[in-house]
Amino acid sequence: MRSDGPKASLGLKISAAAGLIFMIAPLLLIFVYAFTTEEKSYQWPPPGLTLKWFEVTLNRPDVWQALTLSLQVAAISTAIALVLGTLCAAAVSQSDFFGRETISLLVILPIALPGIITGIALRSAFSIAEIPFSFWTIVLGHATFCVVVVYNNAVARFRRTSKSLIEASMDLGADGFQTFRYVILPNIGTALLAGGMLAFALSFDEVIVTTFTAGQQQTLPLWMLEELIRPRQRPVTNVVAMIVVLVTTIPILAAFYLTRDGDQIAGSGK
Amino acid sequence: MTAAVSLQGVSRHFGIIKAMDEVNLEIASGEFFAMLGPSGSGKTTCLRVIAGFEQPTHGHIEIFGENATGVPPYRRNVNTVFQDYALFPHLNVLDNVAYSLMLKKAPRAERHKAAEAALDMVKLAGYGTRRPSELSGGQRQRVALARALVNRPKVLLLDEPLGALDLKLRESMQEELKSLQKALGITFIFVTHDQGEALSMADRVAVFSGGRVMQVGTPEEIYSKPNSRFVADFVGSSNILNPDQVSTLTGERRWGSLRSEAVRLAPEAGSALAGTVTTKNYLGATTRLGIDIGGGSIHALVPSGQELPDIGARTGVAFERSALHLMETEQ
Amino acid sequence: MTTTALAITERRPGLLGWLSDQFWRHPGMFVLLLLTPPLLWLGIVYIGSLLALLFQSFFAIDEFSGIVDYSTLTLKSYAELLRPANLDIIVRTVVMSALVTLASAVIAFPIAYMAARYVRGKWKALFYLGIMLPLWSSYLVKIYAWKLILAKEGILTWVFESLHIGFVLDGILAIPVIGGNSLSVSYIGTFLVFVYVWMPFMILPIQASLERVPVNLIDASSDLGATPQQTFRKVIFPLALPGIIAGSIFTFSLTLGDYIIPQIIGSSRLFIGQAVYAQQGTAGNIPLAAAFTVVPIVIMGLYLWMAKRQGAFDAL
Ligand SMILES: Nc1ncnc2c1ncn2[C@@H]1O[C@H](COP(=O)(O)OP(=O)(O)O)[C@@H](O)[C@H]1O
Numbered sequence: 001m002r003s004d005g006p007k008a009s010l011g012l013k014i015s016a017a018a019g020l021i022f023m024i025a026p027l028l029l030i031f032v033y034a035f036t037t038e039e040k041s042y043q044w045p046p047p048g049l050t051l052k053w054f055e056v057t058l059n060r061p062d063v064w065q066a067l068t069l070s071l072q073v074a075a076i077s078t079a080i081a082l083v084l085g086t087l088c089a090a091a092v093s094q095s096d097f098f099g100r101e102t103i104s105l106l107v108i109l110p111i112a113l114p115g116i117i118t119g120i121a122l123r124s125a126f127s128i129a130e131i132p133f134s135f136w137t138i139v140l141g142h143a144t145f146c147v148v149v150v151y152n153n154a155v156a157r158f159r160r161t162s163k164s165l166i167e168a169s170m171d172l173g174a175d176g177f178q179t180f181r182y183v184i185l186p187n188i189g190t191a192l193l194a195g196g197m198l199a200f201a202l203s204f205d206e207v208i209v210t211t212f213t214a215g216q217q218q219t220l221p222l223w224m225l226e227e228l229i230r231p232r233q234r235p236v237t238n239v240v241a242m243i244v245v246l247v248t249t250i251p252i253l254a255a256f257y258l259t260r261d262g263d264q265i266a267g268s269g270k
Numbered sequence: 271m272t273a274a275v276s277l278q279g280v281s282r283h284f285g286i287i288k289a290m291d292e293v294n295l296e297i298a299s300g301e302f303f304a305m306l307g308p309s310g311s312g313k314t315t316c317l318r319v320i321a322g323f324e325q326p327t328h329g330h331i332e333i334f335g336e337n338a339t340g341v342p343p344y345r346r347n348v349n350t351v352f353q354d355y356a357l358f359p360h361l362n363v364l365d366n367v368a369y370s371l372m373l374k375k376a377p378r379a380e381r382h383k384a385a386e387a388a389l390d391m392v393k394l395a396g397y398g399t400r401r402p403s404e405l406s407g408g409q410r411q412r413v414a415l416a417r418a419l420v421n422r423p424k425v426l427l428l429d430e431p432l433g434a435l436d437l438k439l440r441e442s443m444q445e446e447l448k449s450l451q452k453a454l455g456i457t458f459i460f461v462t463h464d465q466g467e468a469l470s471m472a473d474r475v476a477v478f479s480g481g482r483v484m485q486v487g488t489p490e491e492i493y494s495k496p497n498s499r500f501v502a503d504f505v506g507s508s509n510i511l512n513p514d515q516v517s518t519l520t521g522e523r524r525w526g527s528l529r530s531e532a533v534r535l536a537p538e539a540g541s542a543l544a545g546t547v548t549t550k551n552y553l554g555a556t557t558r559l560g561i562d563i564g565g566g567s568i569h570a571l572v573p574s575g576q577e578l579p580d581i582g583a584r585t586g587v588a589f590e591r592s593a594l595h596l597m598e599t600e601q
Numbered sequence: 602m603t604t605t606a607l608a609i610t611e612r613r614p615g616l617l618g619w620l621s622d623q624f625w626r627h628p629g630m631f632v633l634l635l636l637t638p639p640l641l642w643l644g645i646v647y648i649g650s651l652l653a654l655l656f657q658s659f660f661a662i663d664e665f666s667g668i669v670d671y672s673t674l675t676l677k678s679y680a681e682l683l684r685p686a687n688l689d690i691i692v693r694t695v696v697m698s699a700l701v702t703l704a705s706a707v708i709a710f711p712i713a714y715m716a717a718r719y720v721r722g723k724w725k726a727l728f729y730l731g732i733m734l735p736l737w738s739s740y741l742v743k744i745y746a747w748k749l750i751l752a753k754e755g756i757l758t759w760v761f762e763s764l765h766i767g768f769v770l771d772g773i774l775a776i777p778v779i780g781g782n783s784l785s786v787s788y789i790g791t792f793l794v795f796v797y798v799w800m801p802f803m804i805l806p807i808q809a810s811l812e813r814v815p816v817n818l819i820d821a822s823s824d825l826g827a828t829p830q831q832t833f834r835k836v837i838f839p840l841a842l843p844g845i846i847a848g849s850i851f852t853f854s855l856t857l858g859d860y861i862i863p864q865i866i867g868s869s870r871l872f873i874g875q876a877v878y879a880q881q882g883t884a885g886n887i888p889l890a891a892a893f894t895v896v897p898i899v900i901m902g903l904y905l906w907m908a909k910r911q912g913a914f915d916a917l
């Protein structure tokens with residue numbers, strides 16, 4: 001904090017600090033539990049520390065399968081969301097057509113409504129259309145709510161990319177495709193990357209919709225949910241939880257660095 | 271000789287707004303042409319129609335005799351200097367200038383050489399590696415100019431090019447643009463709402479109002495022979511005489527215009543027009559007097575040296591008959 | 602550089618050149634083309650599914666066979682909602698959502714205020730990450746962390762006992778209705794976890810709306826002799842209200858539909874989400890589950906309509 005800026009009162013400082021600690025401390029706790037020697041309960045303080053559970057986890061095929069499935073689903077859902085979200089953002093910011101408010105609402109709806117509604121709606125639609133559960137039914141659900149994250153990031157950047165840049169490019173002899181390649185893409189690229197990262201993190205972590213669209217397959221969050229409801233291998237769960245925290249932190253940090261000098265990542269649109 | 275740009279009955283409507291209404295213009299090759307008019311009169315729209323950013327609702331455009339109606343901007347050999355400069359923020363100055371050459375797949379060394387030359391032309395040699403964000407407003411404009419000229423377009427369009435610059439920079443830039451245009455022989459079309467700028471820089475001026483072209487002519491014609499009350503009023507410093515006043519002087523019932531500097535003070539007796547001095551503004555070498563002649567007032571720009579009547583005094587007004595210009599139109 | 606170039610050049614050969622010209626000539630068609638894939642996806646996959654779900658709520662399960670009767674449209678499933686047991690569930694969920702929203706606003710406000718007003722430069726980036734990381738980190742891991750904290754042998758009990766105030770915890774747990782055997786099976790536990798998981802969604806909208814309050818407005822207020830409390834009540838809070846409402850859309854809606862948190866941490870009494878889950882799953886009563894989902898949709902519809910009137914959408 002700079003000394004020449006306005007001064008915060010002590011009460012404000014304490015309550016803000018307490019709030020941040022409340023947010024962060026429980027996540028740090030995960031890192032301690034991953035090393036505990038205790039197997040049967042959540043005992044605190046840990047009676048001892050060990051690296052043993054990392055090895056056990058690494059040798060568990062069910063964990064590996066769930067992790068692989070989650071990564072695949074997240075990658076493909078993100079790719080679809082990138083295409084759909086960018087198209088939507090481009091259309092909405094390029095012109096003032098009738099009904100653009102409606103389109104924004106349509107994109108935001110899948111996250112504005114509780115996940116269970118999206119989930120059960122998709123499930124009943126699958127059963128009406130007699131679509132069997134598969135990898136693709138999971139992707140279908142994930143891509144639907146990931147669109148908004150890409151859309152939010154892209155729309156913010158499109159707004160900052162002034163219309164006259166596109167006109168300048170066309171004026172200098174670039175047709176629509178060349179303008180996209182040489183002007184639009186370089187200007188929105190980092191925003192798309194950030195949106196993609198966040199979409200990936202969102203999909204990798206999703207459990208509520210996935211419960212309804214997954215059938216027999218288990219994503220990593222589904223594996224964890226199972227463990228939360230019926231704890232069987234607490235130490236392995238501890239390690240998996242820590243891995244999940246690390247895997248989701250990386251794209252978030254990357255997204256932050258990609259957008260730091262400009263619009264903030266549209267975080268409220270999770 | 272074919273005109274550089276020819277607009278034939280061009281209209282551009284936005285819903286019920288007629289931004290351009292039946293505009294006819296012939297702009298000659300090599301000309302420095304100004305579009306002058308108050309804000310909202312349709313100048314920018316006209317420029318954008320020529321560049322190809324707007325498509326006309328009706329009418330026909332030709333550029334150097336070739337049909338340009340329905341041709342997108344990237345196929346028109348016409349370049350624009352944008353009001354906000356529109357430099358690409360992700361490219362440095364040199365790559366900005368070389369953009370059009372890059373699209374033509376010119377070899378790297380060649381296009382950099384051409385871009386350097388263009389930067390040199392606008393006195394920015396050595397600035398190539400900077401980012402646009404590291405330049406001042408005036409420098410950005412020069413980069414925009416170099417970028418638009420590097421490819422030697424047939425026509426250069428400038429939208430209020432000097433509007434954002436401070437007074438001193440504006441004056442030096444006016445001269446520079448003028449000499450650049452002479453040296454390159456490219457047709458320049460520029461938009462401005464400043465009549466002084468239009469008159470001092472342009473070979474010919476088109477005066478816009480409400481989406482229509484009111485008058486096209488040399489600065490001299492526009493200034494001394496306005497064809498309408500609007501032009502006389504907007505181009506400034508002319509007195510407008512109504513048909514009654516004009517008919518007592520000439521017998522013709524027409525609107526007339528009379529430049530202030532052509533008006534002399536005379537003894538009240540024997541003058542066709544006379545009135546009471548209502549305002550008196552000292553402007554240095556000259557003084558501007560407002561004289562109420564009943565049914566309107568007349569402004570006279572007289573040398574400050576002579577003895578001048580006080581406010582409230584009566585005076586006669588005289589001028590050469592040739593200085594009174596009778597307008598063609600009724601408005 | 603050529604000086605003999607033509608005024609109008611040929612279009613780029615090939616399909617791309619032709620397409621580019623067509624798009625320029627018909628900009629409306631181009632926008633429509635851009636919108637087609639996302640609209641098809643969201644319109645068919647998402648809106649289609651929602652409508653299908655809504656449609657299902659107008660059937661009812663046959664009480665004797667236990668099979669959904671698709672031959673007659675009926676409002677029976679909605680009538681079912683009004684049974685005391687189901688009304689209980691709805692009231693319980695709405696009250697919980699309201700309390701969680703309130704608590705979230707109280708905790709989030711100082712953080713947002715600090716971030717918007719006082720921290721600068723490097724600290725601002727750190728603050729931002731301190732908010733974003735918990736916001737985006739795994740939902741299940743967050744719940745899991747609280748399972749560890751609230752467990753009988755967990756850290757919270759240990760803290761109370763280390764401070765020799767274990768009796769306070771016992772006292773809290775002894776409170777009827779909201780207490781329980783341990784925190785992890787009590788309403789207090791459910792509430793804490795709800796607040797923890799959804800509160801971060803409140804911070805960014807509040808911060809955004811506070812950042813729009815001009816600093817000199819606050820200076821002007823204190824220049825006019827207002828005490829800090831008066832400035833807060835009369836100037837800052839009203840201006841931050843759209844942000845609080847925007848944030849509350851998330852905390853309220855997310856709590857309303859959650860079925861995992863109360864299942865893992867809490868008493869055995871159901872929330873709407875759990876009821877939906879149970880009805881569509883084990884009970885096989887899709888029409889009732891669908892009717893149940895209409896409740897949050899209607900509540901959120903009203904909420905959004907109200908929020909829109911308060912101008913909260915600009916703070917999203
Ligand atoms: N894209 C547009 N949509 C609607 N109206 C427009 C648009 N562009 C210009 N106009 C209207 O057309 C008229 C002429 O505008 P413009 O050409 O910008 O005038 P000028 O450049 O002389 O100030 C104005 O009334 C303006 O509001």
Ligand SMILES: [Mg+2]
Nearest residue numbers: 171343346348
């Ligand atoms: Mg052009």
